[in-house]
Amino acid sequence: MKSNWIFYLGVIINAGVLLFAISNGLMMHKNFDGIDGKSISPIEGMPLWSQYMIWVIPIALILLIITAFWLKSIGKMMGAHILLWITGLPMLVMFILWGGLALLFILFGK
DSSP states (O other): OHHHHHHHHHHHHHHHHHHHHHHHHHHHTSOEEOTTSOEEOTTTTSOHHHHHHHHHHHHHHHHHHHHHHHHHHTTOHHHHHHHHHHHHHHHHHHHHHHHHHHHHHHHHOO
16 A cells, blocks of 8 residues: 555656756747847747757656556556656655755745
C-alpha cells in the first residue's frame, strides 16, 4: 500500500512539472505588445534547437509517466519508482525550497 502511495506521489509531481512545461511552451508562442506598440513573440530571438526543446521536455515527461505506468502494470514497481523519482525528487526539493522561502519571506520579511 505504501508503495502505491509513493508511486502516485511521483506521478503527481511529474504531472505538475509537465503542466509547468506545457504552459511555458504555450506562453512562448503568445504575442505580447512591446514598448513601441509592436506585437512581439518571445520565441523570435531563440535558436531553432531551443524552440524544439520547449516541446521535447513535455513529450519526454509524458513518455516517462506512460513508461512508469507500464512498468507498474507488469509488476516492476522498483523500476517504476526509480524512473519517476529520478525527475521527481529534484522537483520536490525545488518545490519545498521555493515554498518554504516564500513562506519565510512572507512571515519574517520587512
